[in-house]
Each structure stands twice: as structure tokens, then as C-alpha cells.
Amino acid sequence: MTRSELGREAFVLGFSLLVAMAAGSLLVLLLGESPARVYGLLLSSTWGDAYGVGQVLFKATPLVFTGLSVALAFRAGLFNIGAEGQMMLGGLAAALVGAALPVETCAWLALPLAVLAAAAAGALWGAIPGALRAFLGAHEVINTIMLNFVASALVLGLGHRVFLPETTHTALVVEGARLPSLGLAGSAANLSFVLALGAALAVWGFLSRSRRGFELRALGLSPGAAEGAGVRVRATLVAALAAAGALAGLVGCNFVLGYKHYYEEGMGRGAGFMGIAVALLGRGHPLGVVLAAVLLGTLSHGGVAINALVPKELVDVLQAVIILAVAASSAVFSHQVRRSGP
Amino acid sequence: MTASVENVLELHGVSRAFGAALANDRVDFSLERGRIHALVGENGAGKTTLMRVAYGELQADAGEIRIKGEQIRPARHSPREAIRRGVGMVHQHFMLVPPLSVVENVVLGREPLRRGLLDLDGATRGLEEVSRRFGLGVDPRARVERLSVGERQRVEILKVLWQGCDVLILDEPTAVLAPAEVRHLFGALRGMTAQGLAVVLITHKLDEVCALADQVTVMRQGRVVAELAGDAATPAEIACAMVGREVPLQVSRGPRGVPDGTEALLCVEGLRVARAEGTDAVAGVSLQIRAGEILGLAGVEGNGQRELLEALAGLRPAAAGRVLLGGRDITRLGVAGRLTAGLAHVPEDRQARGLVLDFSLAENLALGRLAEFAGPLGLRRGRLRSEAARLLAAGDVRPASPEARAGSLSGGNQQKVVMVRELTRPGLRVLLCGQPTRGVDIGAVLHIHRSLLDAAGRGLGVLLVSADLQELIALADRVLVLFRGAVAGELNGAALDDNAAPERLGGLMTGAGEGA
Numbered sequence: 001m002t003r004s005e006l007g008r009e010a011f012v013l014g015f016s017l018l019v020a021m022a023a024g025s026l027l028v029l030l031l032g033e034s035p036a037r038v039y040g041l042l043l044s045s046t047w048g049d050a051y052g053v054g055q056v057l058f059k060a061t062p063l064v065f066t067g068l069s070v071a072l073a074f075r076a077g078l079f080n081i082g083a084e085g086q087m088m089l090g091g092l093a094a095a096l097v098g099a100a101l102p103v104e105t106c107a108w109l110a111l112p113l114a115v116l117a118a119a120a121a122g123a124l125w126g127a128i129p130g131a132l133r134a135f136l137g138a139h140e141v142i143n144t145i146m147l148n149f150v151a152s153a154l155v156l157g158l159g160h161r162v163f164l165p166e167t168t169h170t171a172l173v174v175e176g177a178r179l180p181s182l183g184l185a186g187s188a189a190n191l192s193f194v195l196a197l198g199a200a201l202a203v204w205g206f207l208s209r210s211r212r213g214f215e216l217r218a219l220g221l222s223p224g225a226a227e228g229a230g231v232r233v234r235a236t237l238v239a240a241l242a243a244a245g246a247l248a249g250l251v252g253c254n255f256v257l258g259y260k261h262y263y264e265e266g267m268g269r270g271a272g273f274m275g276i277a278v279a280l281l282g283r284g285h286p287l288g289v290v291l292a293a294v295l296l297g298t299l300s301h302g303g304v305a306i307n308a309l310v311p312k313e314l315v316d317v318l319q320a321v322i323i324l325a326v327a328a329s330s331a332v333f334s335h336q337v338r339r340s341g342p
Numbered sequence: 343m344t345a346s347v348e349n350v351l352e353l354h355g356v357s358r359a360f361g362a363a364l365a366n367d368r369v370d371f372s373l374e375r376g377r378i379h380a381l382v383g384e385n386g387a388g389k390t391t392l393m394r395v396a397y398g399e400l401q402a403d404a405g406e407i408r409i410k411g412e413q414i415r416p417a418r419h420s421p422r423e424a425i426r427r428g429v430g431m432v433h434q435h436f437m438l439v440p441p442l443s444v445v446e447n448v449v450l451g452r453e454p455l456r457r458g459l460l461d462l463d464g465a466t467r468g469l470e471e472v473s474r475r476f477g478l479g480v481d482p483r484a485r486v487e488r489l490s491v492g493e494r495q496r497v498e499i500l501k502v503l504w505q506g507c508d509v510l511i512l513d514e515p516t517a518v519l520a521p522a523e524v525r526h527l528f529g530a531l532r533g534m535t536a537q538g539l540a541v542v543l544i545t546h547k548l549d550e551v552c553a554l555a556d557q558v559t560v561m562r563q564g565r566v567v568a569e570l571a572g573d574a575a576t577p578a579e580i581a582c583a584m585v586g587r588e589v590p591l592q593v594s595r596g597p598r599g600v601p602d603g604t605e606a607l608l609c610v611e612g613l614r615v616a617r618a619e620g621t622d623a624v625a626g627v628s629l630q631i632r633a634g635e636i637l638g639l640a641g642v643e644g645n646g647q648r649e650l651l652e653a654l655a656g657l658r659p660a661a662a663g664r665v666l667l668g669g670r671d672i673t674r675l676g677v678a679g680r681l682t683a684g685l686a687h688v689p690e691d692r693q694a695r696g697l698v699l700d701f702s703l704a705e706n707l708a709l710g711r712l713a714e715f716a717g718p719l720g721l722r723r724g725r726l727r728s729e730a731a732r733l734l735a736a737g738d739v740r741p742a743s744p745e746a747r748a749g750s751l752s753g754g755n756q757q758k759v760v761m762v763r764e765l766t767r768p769g770l771r772v773l774l775c776g777q778p779t780r781g782v783d784i785g786a787v788l789h790i791h792r793s794l795l796d797a798a799g800r801g802l803g804v805l806l807v808s809a810d811l812q813e814l815i816a817l818a819d820r821v822l823v824l825f826r827g828a829v830a831g832e833l834n835g836a837a838l839d840d841n842a843a844p845e846r847l848g849g850l851m852t853g854a855g856e857g858a
Contacts, residue, residue: 230678
């Protein structure tokens with residue numbers, strides 16, 4: 001991405017934020033409150049103290065993972081609507097592996113195993129629609145959506161065996177498999193956020209610096225040219241969706257290994273679908289995904305605080321307007337760019 | 343205005359800019375009734391822009407448009423308005439719905455009603471009448487997906503005529519047609535002008551212009567640089583006006599043929615390639631390409647040339663037969679394996695197969711050659727950039743900037759990027775080349791022809807598939823003709839130098855046998 005493109009993206013995002021704030025102000029006024037007070041509270045409750053910051057990061061972490069998942073698949077020309085299911089199974093796998101380990105397992109062994117289990121389960125759930133697409137030509141949008149339902153049913157079906165009696169959650173993972181807290185004033189933020197930043201860096205490096213990343217981008221932009229250049233199209237499709245699934249599976253780290261220390265039915269619900277919005281806001285770029293996830297994390301936690309003044313659904317409206325404005329303005333701007341050429 | 347000369351379309355001082363680039367700069371153009379008026383120029387000269395302004399698809403920034411004497415206000419102009427006044431345009435890329443029938447395609451958007459119901463029967467009869475009157479030979483009931491490219495084009499023309507237009511603008515109508523189809527089209531156009539219609543023919547094929555046009559307007563860099571009478575203009579004169587300097591129209595080559603006993607680089611034995619429907623696209627083709635030889639492959643579109651080329655490149659599986667490269671059996675290898683083995687492919691569809699249009703030129707030059715730029719820490723971007731700069735300069739690509747987006751280049755320069763990437767592959771022995779100069783401007787054509795001859799001079803084998811017979815005759819040592827997937831005949835040596843070579847090739851291409 002060149003500097004001017006980066007500037008344009010930043011402009012689109014800033015402009016969309018302004019539009020959303022203006023729309024939000026109108027709504028607040030209609031509700032008989034002062035926009036300044038509401039926005040002030042929203043900011044002070046999130047970025048105003050260590051606890052707020054921690055909660056924002058905690059809420060942003062799953063969105064970074066699912067946003068990266070959708071963005072990576074998108075760069076290969078695939079729509080991954082299945083992050084939700086991949087995330088569920090990743091969380092469950094992390095919890096089961098983490099709980100099955102002997103109690104005295106040291107962190108150096110337990111943590112990688114639990115994290116790998118999360119990634120592997122997600123990868124499997126991504127590889128299935130990847131293979132269906134690559135070998136049978138079945139569209140991945142349909143199949144990833146359907147596999148969300150299958151994942152959800154699988155969790156419930158397995159529930160009888162894996163959940164503790166009379167509960168909808170698994171046993172606690174062993175001490176060694178728990179990700180330490182970031183120590184931000186008792187907030188839920190944990191090392192998963194750092195892991196998420198690492199994942200973003202890895203995806204960025206993969207896409208911009210590696211051979212396979214180069215081939216994946218070529219495939220996403222022009223399947224014919226990629227095939228003509230000798231890219232193994234089928235293998236790349238499967239690998240791209242598997243990698244996307246692995247990223248979504250890592251969401252399990254945040255809730256299971258870093259926060260509750262067990263998997264609970266319905267945990268983190270919606271973060272998979274929100275990943276689509278994050279990838280859109282982040283313009284498919286790993287850095288953009290991190291920023292978008294933090295922005296949505298801010299709104300999400302801020303919503304709890306402003307509930308004292310206005311219904312917390314206001315932040316849902318803000319969120320929706322931002323997404324709409326980004327979608328619309330990026331269409332407008334890319335249209336103008338195209339028009340300026342012959 | 344006299345009674346004998348009536349201008350049906352007049353443009354005065356039309357200007358149109360795209361961003362900072364001036365595509366049309368105060369252009370005057372007038373079309374007389376009953377005439378075929380050729381609008382020629384290189385890619386990017388502004389021909390299509392000018393006609394899209396006339397047709398109301400683009401708004402002029404300045405200037406005046408008159409249709410049949412009536413002035414049109416630019417802000418009011420639209421394709422709908424143009425058609426209402428009898429001006430229709432057929433675009434280079436067809437806009438048809440393949441699963442629908444011809445009549446359904448034609449009425450789409452202005453469906454005729456009878457007692458409130460769609461009246462396809464009436465339209466069918468009307469279309470038959472129009473088709474007969476102008477000798478288009480199109481069956482209104484046929485499904486478009488079953489039609490050849492040439493027939494689809496006549497459907498587009500039929501559509502414009504059925505809408506009542508008597509001024510036709512055709513954008514590069516012959517770019518994808520075989521010689522017989524070109525003749526059919528030209529015959530139909532002659533018939534139309536004889537009945538008082540007027541035609542604008544946008545093209546950059548000079549022999550066509552001289553054969554057909556009554557008037558010729560030459561554009562260069564957005565301006566009209568010459569207006570000539572069709573019967574007086576020569577290709578050399580027009581080319582000179584298009585490019586702005588003297589240009590040789592053909593590269594010169596040495597005597598044809600390679601010495602006996604020269605090593606055969608590529609041997610194809612009984613190759614069969616299946617179509618999706620199960621029939622054979624290539625039905626048992628055997629051929630050899632020797633070192634330093636350019637083997638031409640001619641045929642009417644759809645007779646297996648494309649499938650043969652793609653099968654050799656590893657993009658399609660062979661149903662039977664063997665392919666040997668330097669004695670090594672490569673039949674089972676995929677694209678990547680064949681590239682490593684010493685094969686290179688300049689694909690027919692450079693925009694869909696040869697380039698990633700949204701990639702930079704440097705990235706495009708790395709396509710399929712990543713091994714050369716791989717380092718321990720991933721791609722070596724610095725090396726890629728410097729190598730790209732070197733290749734772009736060597737390949738005469740403009741702009742020679744590694745960061746430029748491939749999609750922003752002209753067709754000719756895009757093709758030069760593909761050519762230089764493929765021709766500089768390490769270990770290259772045989773080049774497969776499909777339609778290298780389709781949609782490419784004159785200057786680039788010469789460069790491409792020269793690099794193909796140079797490649798053969800370096801001892802490479804070249805398989806050249808082209809719809810342009812003159813190109814094959816100019817470059818090839820031997821020409822094979824494919825008909826229905828099989829080799830129908832071969833011309834070489836003196837037979838290719840003979841003036842009757844195009845006719846003989848044409849005969850073989852249509853299955854009429856040699857010399858027909």
C-alpha cells in the first residue's frame with residue numbers, strides 16, 4: 001500500500017467516524033441528553049483509566065483474531081463467514097486440552113498445547129469448506145455459514161459429555177495452561193491481546209514478504225494469472241481457509257485460557273460475525289484490523305458506561321453508522337479513482 | 343448542406359478530459375450518409391472516447407454535437423437519446439446474456455407488447471426481416487451461448503438496427519474475428535451503406551481501413567491529425583499519421599526454415615484434449631518444434647488452438663498423447679513443473695491469465711519466477727525492484743516504473759511486460775505464444791515481432807498461435823493449420839513466401855482443403 005493510499009484510507013475512516021458521531025449526537029439530543037456528556041463519559045470510561053483500557057483491549061482481542069481471519073481469506077478471494085463456528089470449536093478444543101493435561105504441567109508445555117489446540121480446531125473447521133471449494137467448486141459462503149450451525153450443534157451435542165454436570169461449561173484448565181492477566185487494574189485483559197498483535201504482525205509479514213503470501217494475493221486478485229504462473233490453486237485455497245480458521249480459533253485463548261479458564265456455551269457469541277465488519281473497517285490490512293478492533297472494543301465497553309445516561313444500544317447505532325459510512329464512502333472514493341482514468 | 347451530401351453526425355470542437363489527461367482535444371468529426379468512415383489511431387488516441395461522447399455515454403467538457411442537423415445539448419445527451427435519433431453503438435466487449443435467445447437479447451430493455459403480453463413472435467418475424475435485408479444471417483431463435491464470436495457480433499449489430507438506428511458506430515469490430523467472418527461483416531456493412539445507412543468503424547487495422555472505408559480520420563493523442571479519402575489512402579501513409587513518424591509495417595526476417603538435423607526441442611505426439619462436454623477440442627495432434635524455429639499455428643477461432651496451447655502450458659490435462667521437452671516427458675507435469683523444465687507461456691488473454699492487473703509491474707514480473715527473488719527472510723524486495731527496472735527497460739515498457747500498476751498500462755505495454763517476463767526466464771527453451779499482438783498498437787507490434795524473431799535467433803523454439811495470417815506469414819518458418827482439432831495441413835518455405843499464401847491458409851482453415 002502506498003503512502004497516498006494509506007492517507008485515503010485514514011481519511012475514509014476519519015470521515016466515517018465524524019458522520020457516525022454527528023448521527024449519534026442527533027440521537028442523543030432526541031433522547032434529551034447532552035452529546036458532550038455522553039461522549040465524554042464514553043471516552044473517560046474507556047481510555048480514562050487503566051481498568052477501562054484493559055476492558056477495551058479484552059473486548060478488542062477476539063475481534064482482532066476474527067478480523068484477521070476474514071481479511072486473510074479475503075485476500076485470497078474467499079469470503080470466510082465461518083469465523084463464528086471456527087471460534088467456537090477453537091475455544092472448546094483449548095478448554096478440553098487445557099483441562100485434560102496433568103495438573104502439574106508447566107506453562108511452557110501446557111500453554112503452547114492449549115493454544116495449538118485452539119488453532120488446530122479452527123483450522124480444521126476452515127479447511128473443510130476450503131477443500132469443498134477447491135475440489136468440488138462448492139461456494140465457501142454457503143458452506144462456512146452452514147458449518148457455523150454444525151459447530152454450534154456439535155458443541156451442544158458434545159455438551160453432555162464434556163460439560164460439568166448441571167452446567168453449560170467445561171472443567172477448569174490446569175494452572176499451566178492459563179494466560180496471565182495484563183494486570184490492568186483488575187480488568188480482564190490478558191496476554192491474548194499481545195498474542196493477537198503478534199498474529200497481526202505475522203499475517204502482515206506473510207502477505208507482504210513471503211512467497212506463499214505473494215501467491216495468495218495473486219490468486220485473490222486474478223485466479224487465471226495465478227494459475228498461469230504455476231500457483232497451486234487448490235492447495236492455496238484450502239490453506240488460506242485453514243489459516244483463516246486457525247486465526248478465528250485463537251479467539252479461544254482470550255476467553256478460555258485468559259479469562260474464564262473454562263469454555264462456556266455461547267461464549268463470545270457474535271465475535272465471528274463482527275470479524276467481517278472489522279475486516280471491512282480495517283480495509284483488509286492487518287494494521288487496519290487492529291485499529292478497527294480497538295475502535296469497536298472501545299464502543300462495546302463504553303456502551304456499558306453510558307447506559308447510565310442513554311440506552312446502551314446507542315453504541316450499536318454508532319457502530320452501524322460507522323460501518324455503513326465506511327462501506328459507502330470507500331465505494332464512492334474508489335469510484336472516483338476509477339473515473340479519473342481513461 | 344447540399345442534397346447529395348448530408349452529414350448525419352457532426353462533432354465540433356469536442357473536448358473531454360479524464361483527470362489531468364485530455365482524451366479529446368477540440369476534435370471535429372463528420373459522418374456522411376451512405377458512407378463508411380474509419381476512425382483510426384493507436385490505443386489511447388481517443389477514438390473510443392470521441393464516439394462514446396457522440397453516443398451520449400460520456401459527456402463532453404466542451405464542444406457541439408449535431409445529429410442529422412439538430413444540435414444536442416451535451417447535458418441532455420444519453421445513449422437513449424442517441425438511439426431515439428437513430429445513432430447506435432456496438433462496443434468492443436459484447437453485452438449479451440448468453441443463455442437467452444437472440445430475440446430475447448435484442449428486445450431486452452424495450453420489450454414489444456401485444457395485448458399487454460410480451461410479443462416475442464412478432465419480434466422474431468421483425469428480426470428475420472432485418473437480418474435478411476442486411477444479409478446478417480442471424481437466426482433470431484438461436485441461443486446466444488451457442489453462437490460463434492462473429493455471430494454474436496452480428497447479433498449486437500442486429501439489435502442496433504432493430505432499434506431503428508441508421509447510424510452505426512462499431513468499436514474494433516474485427517479484433518476477434520476470423521478472416522471469413524471479417525469478409526461477411528464487411529459485406530453486410532457495404533449492403534447497409536448502399537441502403538443509406540452510415541457507419542463509423544473504429545479500428546487500428548490498416549489493411550481493413552484501406553479495403554473498406556470511404557473516409558478516414560486519423561487521431562493521435564486526442565487530436566485529429568489527418569483526414570484522408572479512403573480510396574487514396576495507403577497503409578504506410580495512415581501508419582505514419584497514427585504514430586507521427588515513419589514506421590516500417592513489417593519486420594524483415596531471413597530465409598525461412600532451420601537446417602536439417604536441428605535438434606527438436608518440443609515433440610508433441612498424438613495429443614488429445616477433451617472439452618467439458620466430452621468432445622475432443624484437440625483430436626490427436628502431433629508436431630515438432632526445433633531449435634531456432636518459429637512454428638505458426640493458424641485456425642478459425644474455436645478449432646482447438648487455444649486448448650492445444652493451454653494443454654502444452656499445463657493448464658489443461660491431456661486426455662491422451664505425450665509431450666516431450668528436450669527428450670524429457672513432461673506430459674504429467676503441472677504449470678510450475680513445466681516452467682522449471684524450460685517452457686514459457688505468453689497467454690492469449692493477457693489480462694486474465696498473463697497479468698494481475700492490480701499488482702505493480704515489479705510484482706507481475708515476479709509471477710511464476712519467485713524462486714529468483716526468495717531469500718531467507720522472505721521475498722527480497724530490493725532485488726525484485728532493481729531486477730524489474732532492468733527488465734522493464736530491456737522490454738521497452740512504458741512507463742518503465744516498477745511501482746506502476748499493470749492495469750494502468752496500454753494493451754501494448756502490458757503485452758511487453760508479459761513478453762519480457764517470459765523471454766527472460768532462466769533455462770528457457772520453448773516459448774508458447776498466443777495472439778501476441780491482439781489489441782496492441784503498431785509500435786508495440788513491431789517490438790513484439792522483433793523479440794519473437796530474436797528469441798528464435800537465440801536458438802529457442804517458438805509456437806506462435808495467431809488469428810492474424812499476415813503475422814504468421816511474416817514470422818513463421820512453418821505454419822500448421824488446425825481444423826476441428828486436427829492438423830489440416832502445413833505451409834512452409836516458398837509456399838509461405840508466395841502471394842497466394844493467405845488464400846491457401848484460409849482454405850485450410852475452413853476445411854475446404856488446400857488451394858480452395
